[in-house]
Amino acid sequence: MIDPKILRQSAHDVAKNLAWRGYEFDANLYLELEVQRKNLQVENEELKNKRNINSKNIGVKKSKSEDITDLIQLGEEVNDLLSKNEIKLNLVLLEIKNIELDLPNMLSDRVPKGSDEKDNVVIKSWGVPRKFEFTVQDHVSIGENLGLFDFESAGRISGSRFSVIKGSLASLHRALIQFMLNLHTQEHDYEEVYVPYLVQSQALLGTSQLPKFESDLFKMEGDKSLYLIPTAEVPLTNLAGSNITNENELPLKYVAHTPCFRSEAGSYGKDTKGLIRQHQFEKVELVQIVKPKESEEALLSLTSHAEKVLQELKLPYQLVSLCAGDIGFGANITFDLEVWLPGQEAFREISSCSLFGDFQARRMQAKWKNKETGKNEFLHTINGSGLAAGRTLVAVMENYQDVNGNIEIPEVLVPYMNGQTLIEKKN
Numbered sequence: 001m002i003d004p005k006i007l008r009q010s011a012h013d014v015a016k017n018l019a020w021r022g023y024e025f026d027a028n029l030y031l032e033l034e035v036q037r038k039n040l041q042v043e044n045e046e047l048k049n050k051r052n053i054n055s056k057n058i059g060v061k062k063s064k065s066e067d068i069t070d071l072i073q074l075g076e077e078v079n080d081l082l083s084k085n086e087i088k089l090n091l092v093l094l095e096i097k098n099i100e101l102d103l104p105n106m107l108s109d110r111v112p113k114g115s116d117e118k119d120n121v122v123i124k125s126w127g128v129p130r131k132f133e134f135t136v137q138d139h140v141s142i143g144e145n146l147g148l149f150d151f152e153s154a155g156r157i158s159g160s161r162f163s164v165i166k167g168s169l170a171s172l173h174r175a176l177i178q179f180m181l182n183l184h185t186q187e188h189d190y191e192e193v194y195v196p197y198l199v200q201s202q203a204l205l206g207t208s209q210l211p212k213f214e215s216d217l218f219k220m221e222g223d224k225s226l227y228l229i230p231t232a233e234v235p236l237t238n239l240a241g242s243n244i245t246n247e248n249e250l251p252l253k254y255v256a257h258t259p260c261f262r263s264e265a266g267s268y269g270k271d272t273k274g275l276i277r278q279h280q281f282e283k284v285e286l287v288q289i290v291k292p293k294e295s296e297e298a299l300l301s302l303t304s305h306a307e308k309v310l311q312e313l314k315l316p317y318q319l320v321s322l323c324a325g326d327i328g329f330g331a332n333i334t335f336d337l338e339v340w341l342p343g344q345e346a347f348r349e350i351s352s353c354s355l356f357g358d359f360q361a362r363r364m365q366a367k368w369k370n371k372e373t374g375k376n377e378f379l380h381t382i383n384g385s386g387l388a389a390g391r392t393l394v395a396v397m398e399n400y401q402d403v404n405g406n407i408e409i410p411e412v413l414v415p416y417m418n419g420q421t422l423i424e425k426k427n
Contacts, residue, residue, distance in 0.1 A: 114323030138343025353384030
């Protein structure tokens with residue numbers, strides 16, 4: 001969440017910043033509630049002080065065997081006023097908290113202005129899209145013609161937006177994941193972590209999926225506090241939650257492979273065929289948790305680590321800076337990697353790398369001990385896909401297809417496929 005001190009001191013400046021996103025923050029209402037909070041807290045302290053003085057007076061009169069009827073009546077009146085005042089105060093505090101939790105993160109001044117994805121800015125391009133001398137197929141056609149996709153069975157078993165992948169194509173999917181994990185742990189110095197796939201609501205509150213985006217989550221029936229993770233970002237980032245990390249332990253760099261579960265609320269009609277938009281998919285997630293002064297450099301390094309996967313696979317892509325109207329709720333600045341998909345003749349997002357500043361850390365109470373100031377201060381968090389396995393599989397299938405509808409195995413993945421260099425239809 002945004003630092004309450006900044007909200008109190010510069011509410012109208014915050015409102016201007018959030019307006020770039022198209023978010024309307026009623027700064028006047030917030031400041032009015034803050035005035036009410038202060039007044040009620042002052043009244044609270046005055047009533048508590050009055051109660052304490054009255055209690056002492058009762059003690060003094062009792063020791064002198066004097067009548068205390070009037071003091072008892074006064075004490076009851078003060079307690080009644082205090083009780084009513086605390087109810088009012090708690091209601092105001094709750095309203096303030098709800099407003100603060102609903103506010104998106106403030107944007108970096110480096111975020112491009114704009115209202116939607118059309119205003120995103122391409123920073124660089126890498127690789128040259130292959131020119132095919134035959135009619136290009138999309139990944140759905142390739143996989144079904146090879147007999148290695150079975151969307152019909154997936155639909156019968158689980159419904160729409162699920163998939164069954166078979167044989168060598170399933171092996172290629174697994175090979176991609178193993179390749180990414182090895183790259184990030186061995187070359188980029190991330191610590192691999194196995195994490196829970198079910199988390200409590202507090203963890204999702206910490207990474208800002210809750211309360212605003214509950215409709216995007218799968219909630220477990222019978223246990224209101226447990227949700228399936230939408231991304232490994234949630235458990236990985238929360239490893240630093242409710243904790244004070246020693247400075248010599250920083251930066252924290254985590255990588256995890258997990259399934260991800262998303263309801264895709266509001267996306268019906270979009271990418272209904274294939275692996276692009278699924279309720280369940282695999283992802284290799286990168287998270288860095290760092291000192292504030294190091295966070296911008298950490299974003300660049302994490303983004304480059306995601307890029308390295310695409311470069312090693314020789315998949316053309318572009319690096320895009322998301323504009324104010326397209327950036328995520330908790331992000332301060334975001335770079336998307338968009339891979340070229342010949343079957344769609346378009347670049348599609350395959351990784352989103354974001355700097356959150358202290359936005360998540362504040363919600364999680366993730367701090368570090370600053371030796372220079374001697375104070376416990378909030379950390380900064382960064383995360384991104386390194387990469388989404390299903391979408392990477394799509395990119396490999398479409399970019400490495402041949403004239404017969406087979407799939408050539410990228411050279412870097414051949415060792416992970418036990419030397420197999422081609423996926424072709426079995427006779």
